[in-house]
Amino acid sequence: TQERSARAARLESLGQLAGGVAHDFNNLLAIIMNYADFVAEEVTGEAADDLARIRDAADRARSLTSQLLLFAKREPTQVEVVDLNEVILGAEELLSRTIGENISLKCRPRSGGLTPVRANRGRLDQILLNLVINARDAMPDGGVVVASTDISEIPDLPGRWARLTVSDTGTGMTPEVRDRLFEPFFTTKPVDQGTGLGLATVYGIVGDAGGHISVESELGIGTTFRILLPLASPATCADTSATDQPVRVGN
Ligand code: ADP
Numbered sequence: 681t682q683e684r685s686a687r688a689a690r691l692e693s694l695g696q697l698a699g700g701v702a703h704d705f706n707n708l709l710a711i712i713m714n715y716a717d718f719v720a721e722e723v724t725g726e727a728a729d730d731l732a733r734i735r736d737a738a739d740r741a742r743s744l745t746s747q748l749l750l751f752a753k754r755e756p757t758q759v760e761v762v763d764l765n766e767v768i769l770g771a772e773e774l775l776s777r778t779i780g781e782n783i784s785l786k787c788r789p790r791s792g793g794l795t796p797v798r799a800n801r802g803r804l805d806q807i808l809l810n811l812v813i814n815a816r817d818a819m820p821d822g823g824v825v826v827a828s829t830d831i832s833e834i835p836d837l838p839g840r841w842a843r844l845t846v847s848d849t850g851t852g853m854t855p856e857v858r859d860r861l862f863e864p865f866f867t868t869k870p871v872d873q874g875t876g877l878g879l880a881t882v883y884g885i886v887g888d889a890g891g892h893i894s895v896e897s898e899l900g901i902g903t904t905f906r907i908l909l910p911l912a913s914p915a916t917c918a919d920t921s922a923t924d925q926p927v928r929v930g931n
Contacts, residue, residue, distance in 0.1 A: 688887065694864050695884065699752025702745040709742045744875060750806075751864065751881045757800040761912045764797055764829045764842050765789035767804045775812050775827075782822030785812070788829075795829045795842045797909040803885045810878040811846040811905050817869065818850025818903060825849075831911060837892070840911040847904035852897045861895070882907075 716735045723731060768787045776785045789795070797804075808827065815825040825848045832843050853861070853868075860866045862883040867874030886893045890910050897903040 695752045695880070698748050698864055702748035702752060706742065706745045706749065709738050709745065712738045713742070747875055747877050751877045751884065757803060759798055759800055761796050761798055762801050762804060764795040764804070764844055764909075767801070767808060768827045768829060768844070771805055771808050775809070778809075779812060779816040779825065783816055783819055784824050786824065786826045788826060790828075790830045794914045795831060796912040796914045797842045797889070798912045799885075799889045799909060803889075807882050807885055807907065808844070808846070810882050814878060815846060815848035815850060815903070817873075818848055818852070820851075823849035823902075832908075834908065837908070841908040842911045844907045844909070845904060847902060849902040852899040852901050852903055854899065858895060858897055862893075 713735060716731055716738065720728065720731055720735070768789055772785065772787045779785060812825055812827065819825070825846065828845045830843050830845075832841055833839075834841055857868060861879050863876070864880040865876040866880075867876035883893060886907055886909070892908045894906050895903065896906075
């Protein structure tokens with residue numbers, strides 16, 4: 681719809697702006713850190729401690745700008761046919777360790793075959809990581825997060841789709857939060873925990889791959905994210921050398 685593409689255009693220009701600012705900041709931070717290192721060789725005592733704090737803050741700022749750059753990055757990445765089942769199974773161990781002991785992660789790949797999509801593998805990992813970390817943050821008292829894949833046909837969307845679903849038994853969110861969650865810099869988390877870039881990045885990656893994302897959430901019950909990506913031909917799944925552009929089917 682028109683409203684949808686206006687929204688996509690707004691997110692896109694915000695992304696470009698953020699990317700430009702992040703780039704300049706990154707350069708300035710590198711200078712700050714360099715000089716802090718020079719001075720560190722010459723000072724001792726309390727001044728050295730203060731300097732270490734300056735360096736720490738610059739370091740944190742740099743990791744933030746790196747995230748921004750990643751979000752704003754729009755150059756084509758290497759696209760290959762990837763099996764979504766393998767993406768969730770491959771990340772299972774790392775994700776389980778990341779989310780802690782009071783949350784259980786269940787990976788349920790589609791039974792009965794591959795779930796191939798054309799995308800960049802690293803970006804698919806990034807999508808999954810962002811969704812699972814958000815699920816963890818929504819379950820401070822523990823819970824269950826399920827990552828599953830299947831193949832489906834969607835009314836009003838021609839073709840066949842590979843679907844990645846991540847659902848949690850967390851706090852859920854209000855309609856106001858749900859309306860804004862794909863906006864860059866929108867976060868409800870404390871400043872040192874949230875950047876508001878996770879879902880904006882996911883949104884961009886899914887759009888670039890010609891896909892769709894939707895969210896369903898109920899306060900006190902939990903949240904489900906569904907990502908649709910155009911189903912690829914399984915025959916090419918083993919071929920990891922393809923490097924052409926992702927298909928765009930509009931935003
Ligand atoms: P961040 O995680 O840095 O806040 P995101 O863009 O990933 O940035 O998320 C934006 C906001 O969306 C979060 O601050 C949170 O309020 C909400 N959100 C995202 N995922 C969930 C979830 N699974 N359950 C509840 N709220 C969520």
